[in-house]
Amino acid sequence: MSRTVYLNGSFVPLEEARIPIMDRGFLFADGIYEVSAVLDGRLVDNEAHLARLDRSLGEIGIRNPYPTAEWIRLETELVARNDLKEGLVYMQVTRGVAERDFAFPPADTPPSVVMFTQTKSIRGNPLAETGAKVITVEDLRWKRRDIKSVALLAQVLAKQAAAAAGVAEAWMVEDGSVTEGSSSTAFIVTTDRRIVTRPLSTALLPGITRAAVLHLAAEANLTVEERLFSVEEAYAASEAFYTSASAFVMPVVSLDGRPIGAGQPGPLTRRLRELYIAMAKGA
Incomplete structure (x- = not known):
């Protein structure tokens, strides 16, 4: 049909x-x-x-x-x-x-x-069980990334670099800090269980799933920090994940070939995914 x-x-x-x-x-x-x-x-x-x-x-x-x-x-x-x-x-x-x-x-x-x-299978995406592998790429985009423009060539190139590397996503980097994914918002979890994501500005898109996850984290009494984080800090994170309308909350298990934490989806990320899906089902 x-x-x-x-x-x-x-x-x-x-x-x-x-x-x-x-x-x-x-x-x-x-x-x-x-x-x-x-x-x-x-x-x-x-x-x-x-x-x-x-x-x-x-x-x-x-x-x-x-x-x-x-x-x-x-x-x-x-x-x-x-x-x-x-x-x-x-x-x-x-x-x-x-x-x-x-x-x-x-x-x-x-x-x-x-x-x-x-x-698209979002709730039952098998990648949520195995975890996503991610690479970093230079952020080549214009200066008004808060606008959801159809001008997506830089994101296309980033996503293609990820595909060529055999991974699910690319995190874009500017001045040593992660801005966001090619089609997602980037998060890390520190070793003392703080959830970190970049603060909103013209440097990144104000993710809708990002906002919902931050709200759910606050409701669950989880500690959230909105600040820049470096690639080196991401390498040393205990967990990492990204969010988007097409992925919900997706665990990241490696970055540039380096395992994140134990190299498998972390418990805090799994919890946030469960909370988000429960919220989505009740939408």
Whole structure:
């Protein structure tokens, strides 16, 4: 059965969806995207994702085409049309279609909107049991990483470096400190059980799963520090993990070929994953 996608006001079969050549998302990566997880047919932490979508659009001056309630209606219908039980909903808004010119097109140019679903095993991902291997790479991105831009070439190169190394993820490094993963937020756990992740700034994306995990950690009376951490500190950590909508909480068992802690998913990471999945199931 063909997958149904949403394109500029209509639900259509994937094979029939077409984007004009002059769309600014295609020509300039002039657009914003967002991804929400689906578990048991329900959207997870979705309103926070939509709030981040709205913020990112505002930061680059694209009008949000829909209010939150309409986004939710469209997402829910798309999930139902594709009978999606577990996976992802992808949303993208670009500045629209106009003759190629670096300056913005006229203000009344309608944004382009694309949505599609992807089936993915998130809760039962076997990598959560074995743990993920990670490498470090130089952070090549622009200076407004807090904006969820569709300009993802640096992340593509980082993810490809990870694939070539036979590992699951790449952590990007700037001035000796880890910024974040190519598609995730990076965390370490110190030997005295402190959870450490980089503080929010324009240097990294404000992860939605990150925020939920920090909240769950606080509720569980776990100690959290939002500060920079170096690659060397990560090597010496007792545990490490990364978070994202597509991975939830993923344990890291090695970094650049060096085992993290005992070289297997740690107890604190396992607990946070369990807490997050319980929260997601109740979403």
